[in-house]
Amino acid sequence: MTPRAKLVALRTIATKEILRFSRIWIQTILPPVITTALYFIIFGNLIGPRIGRMDGFDYMEFIIPGLIMMAVITNSYANVVSSFYGSKFQRHIEEMLISPTPNYIILIGYVLGGVTRGMAVGIAVTLVSLVFHPLNIHSLWVMFSMILLTSILFSLAGLINGVYAKSFDDISIIPTFVLTPLTYLGGIFYSISMLPEFWQRMSLVNPILYMVNAFRYGFLGVSDINLGISYAISAGFIVALYVFSLYLLRKGHGIRT
Amino acid sequence: MAAALKITGLKKTYKGGHVALKGVDLDVKQGDFFGLLGPNGAGKTTIIGIITSLVNKSGGEVSIFGHDLDTDPASAKACLGLVPQEFNFNMFDPVVEVVANQAGYYGIERKEAFQRAEKYLKHLDLWDKRRVMARTLSGGMKRRLMIARALVHEPRLLILDEPTAGVDIEIRRSMWQFLRGINAAGTTIILTTHYLEEAESLCRNIAIIDEGELIENTTTKQLLNTLRMETFVLDLESPLDHLPVLENQKLVQLDETTLEADICRDDSINALFAELSKRDIKVLSMRNKTNRLEELFMNLVENGNGNGNRTAP
Numbered sequence: 001m002t003p004r005a006k007l008v009a010l011r012t013i014a015t016k017e018i019l020r021f022s023r024i025w026i027q028t029i030l031p032p033v034i035t036t037a038l039y040f041i042i043f044g045n046l047i048g049p050r051i052g053r054m055d056g057f058d059y060m061e062f063i064i065p066g067l068i069m070m071a072v073i074t075n076s077y078a079n080v081v082s083s084f085y086g087s088k089f090q091r092h093i094e095e096m097l098i099s100p101t102p103n104y105i106i107l108i109g110y111v112l113g114g115v116t117r118g119m120a121v122g123i124a125v126t127l128v129s130l131v132f133h134p135l136n137i138h139s140l141w142v143m144f145s146m147i148l149l150t151s152i153l154f155s156l157a158g159l160i161n162g163v164y165a166k167s168f169d170d171i172s173i174i175p176t177f178v179l180t181p182l183t184y185l186g187g188i189f190y191s192i193s194m195l196p197e198f199w200q201r202m203s204l205v206n207p208i209l210y211m212v213n214a215f216r217y218g219f220l221g222v223s224d225i226n227l228g229i230s231y232a233i234s235a236g237f238i239v240a241l242y243v244f245s246l247y248l249l250r251k252g253h254g255i256r257t
Numbered sequence: 258m259a260a261a262l263k264i265t266g267l268k269k270t271y272k273g274g275h276v277a278l279k280g281v282d283l284d285v286k287q288g289d290f291f292g293l294l295g296p297n298g299a300g301k302t303t304i305i306g307i308i309t310s311l312v313n314k315s316g317g318e319v320s321i322f323g324h325d326l327d328t329d330p331a332s333a334k335a336c337l338g339l340v341p342q343e344f345n346f347n348m349f350d351p352v353v354e355v356v357a358n359q360a361g362y363y364g365i366e367r368k369e370a371f372q373r374a375e376k377y378l379k380h381l382d383l384w385d386k387r388r389v390m391a392r393t394l395s396g397g398m399k400r401r402l403m404i405a406r407a408l409v410h411e412p413r414l415l416i417l418d419e420p421t422a423g424v425d426i427e428i429r430r431s432m433w434q435f436l437r438g439i440n441a442a443g444t445t446i447i448l449t450t451h452y453l454e455e456a457e458s459l460c461r462n463i464a465i466i467d468e469g470e471l472i473e474n475t476t477t478k479q480l481l482n483t484l485r486m487e488t489f490v491l492d493l494e495s496p497l498d499h500l501p502v503l504e505n506q507k508l509v510q511l512d513e514t515t516l517e518a519d520i521c522r523d524d525s526i527n528a529l530f531a532e533l534s535k536r537d538i539k540v541l542s543m544r545n546k547t548n549r550l551e552e553l554f555m556n557l558v559e560n561g562n563g564n565g566n567r568t569a570p
Contacts, residue, residue, distance in 0.1 A: 002364065008366055009361060012358055012361025013362075094309075095346065095358070098337065
């Protein structure tokens with residue numbers, strides 16, 4: 001397959017993936033926007049003023065980056081896991097497997113779909129946040145790069161879940177029992193400096209903490225974590241998950257007998 | 258000239274120990290219309306799965322138009338189109354996108370992909386349905402959609418795994434005509450089917466597989482020549498009072514105006530007509546009682562494994 005043909009195949013997969021979630025935007029884009037708006041109202045507007053300032057910022061201002069990040073994480077992951085498992089379930093993954101499209105193009109195509117949905121939801125949630133608080137941007141580059149790395153990382157994780165999933169239950173187990181707890185404990189609603197020392201150390205095991213804090217730095221210029229470590233951890237996870245995803249596709253785990 | 262498909266010592270053992278293929282060797286010539294027949298569970302779909310990279314083989318080699326599937330998979334896959342047994346397209350995609358996306362996976366630019374989708378959807382009478390969701394199509398339309406999808410990248414080797422299953426006779430015959438046309442235009446076709454009439458009508462060469470081994474691989478003509486007797490049903494002009502007794506020919510009376518005659522392939526059928534004519538018995542029409550290939554198939558499979566408790570192919 002020529003490089004040009006590979007590019008066409010990649011564009012086909014990515015377009016298919018983007019059209020898939022765009023056609024059902026009421027199920028894919030709208031719900032996270034409504035949920036996050038409720039977080040803004042309840043935690044930011046109603047409870048926030050009683051909590052007071054956090055790291056020198058209004059509580060509402062403090063939680064906005066984390067809530068945007070939470071929406072990006074869950075939607076990047078959900079897009080790829082549901083789409084990949086759906087293609088296995090309906091067996092139309094076979095359309096790609098019998099074609100000369102290399103595995104890495106299939107992988108990147110799905111990731112592009114996940115990243116686009118993550119970004120689309122992230123932008124929508126950011127626009128909603130403007131209703132509650134003016135946007136404070138410290139570093140646009142850090143904001144953008146960290147949201148991109150995070151959406152790539154969780155798209156890859158979603159694909160691995162999709163490869164292993166054998167039923168629709170399997171695609172909700174990881175988001176419910178792993179992703180949501182890690183996200184909530186990843187410093188969205190609080191600074192880890194508030195925690196006792198033991199729990200501060202425990203929090204450092206959570207990779208989402210690094211992403212949320214780096215993203216918050218892009219807005220507010222403050223972070224509990226060194227920015228370089230956040231980038232290194234995100235990039236390290238992406239490389240590891242990419243290599244593992246490619247290995248699973250090459251081996252045909254769950255898609256070839 | 259490289260074979261369209263060359264399979265050497267192909268083996269497959271599934272997890273759990275089931276041996277699906279025990280070392281199959283098969284050559285399909287370029288331009289052939291080749292039938293792969295066998296009872297359920299014989300290994301046909303496993304062979305197709307391995308050729309199309311959907312099943313990992315346990316041993317052996319496969320090459321498509323000289324491109325080895327292990328060492329040059331992209332070139333081998335580029336030559337191949339598949340119409341699988343079960344519907345495997347995204348039921349929620351519009352029909353035209355199912356076909357155009359498939360072209361995209363083969364590196365065909367979007368604009369050309371849609372032009373080709375139009376061409377094949379029109380060929381298969383699906384153009385009017387191009388914008389509807391694929392799941393709303395009838396069973397026959399879904400089968401035709403899979404054929405359009407398999408052809409959109411214009412493969413040199415088209416594999417059809419029971420393409421007319423569940424399709425009414427009218428659509429089946431129009432699909433035969435269509436397949437004959439693309440074969441005549443140069444596409445090599447491998448067909449598996451449960452309708453032996455279909456294989457007899459379409460295929461120039463036939464291989465029969467049973468329990469993971471090839472038990473026959475020859476031309477359709479040669480295969481049918483191995484049948485010694487054929488049974489004909491004769492519809493008569495007038496009712497018979499009694500069953501006529503002929504020299505060297507046993508007849509069976511099915512009803513007043515219908516006779517059944519077993520004729521040896523070496524004997525001329527004219528002799529039978531002459532004998533009937535002598536007795537003022539006029540034959541209005543005549544037909545084969547049994548599907549010849551079906552009879553042969555059952556003989557081969559039953560003799561091959563020593564029991565008759567098998568399902569039809």
